Amino acid sequence: MMRGVRKTSGRRERGSVAIEYAIILPVFLVLVLGLMDTGRLIWTQTTLDRAVEAAARCASIDTAQCGTAAQVQSYAVGQAYGLTIESSAFTVITKACGISVAVEYPFQLVIPWIADDALTLIASACYPV
Numbered sequence: 001m002m003r004g005v006r007k008t009s010g011r012r013e014r015g016s017v018a019i020e021y022a023i024i025l026p027v028f029l030v031l032v033l034g035l036m037d038t039g040r041l042i043w044t045q046t047t048l049d050r051a052v053e054a055a056a057r058c059a060s061i062d063t064a065q066c067g068t069a070a071q072v073q074s075y076a077v078g079q080a081y082g083l084t085i086e087s088s089a090f091t092v093i094t095k096a097c098g099i100s101v102a103v104e105y106p107f108q109l110v111i112p113w114i115a116d117d118a119l120t121l122i123a124s125a126c127y128p129v
Contacts, residue, residue, distance in 0.1 A: 030111065037109045041119075044083065044107055048123035051079040052090070052101040056127035059092065059099040076101060098128035 055076035058066040066072045073087040093100045102124035
């Protein structure tokens with residue numbers, strides 16, 4: 001028989017679990033919110049890229065629908081699915097490469113302490129005439 005073996009009440013174990021939880025939770029939340037922000041950032045940049053590419057192509061190919069800069073801008077807004085963006089944010093310029101459409105869009109992160117100011121996403125596309 002073994003003598004001297006004492007049962008622990010579990011109080012010490014519960015306290016250590018609470019301390020571990022307090023240390024791990026902030027790290028886990030920053031990781032999860034950071035992944036969400038990264039996904040939103042990539043989606044927004046991809047949407048802007050697609051919108052300027054479609055608008056530049058429309059300006060070069062379909063002059064009936066996208067004959068003026070204002071029409072190209074409104075077409076680009078329509079192609080930026082899921083984003084609330086003003087048509088004046090898009091610029092339409094004729095360059096040597098063809099018709100160029102560009103946009104600058106402010107992007108605010110969910111985690112404010114990583115970047116206090118909004119990030120500026122830039123997308124541009126040039127389509128030959």
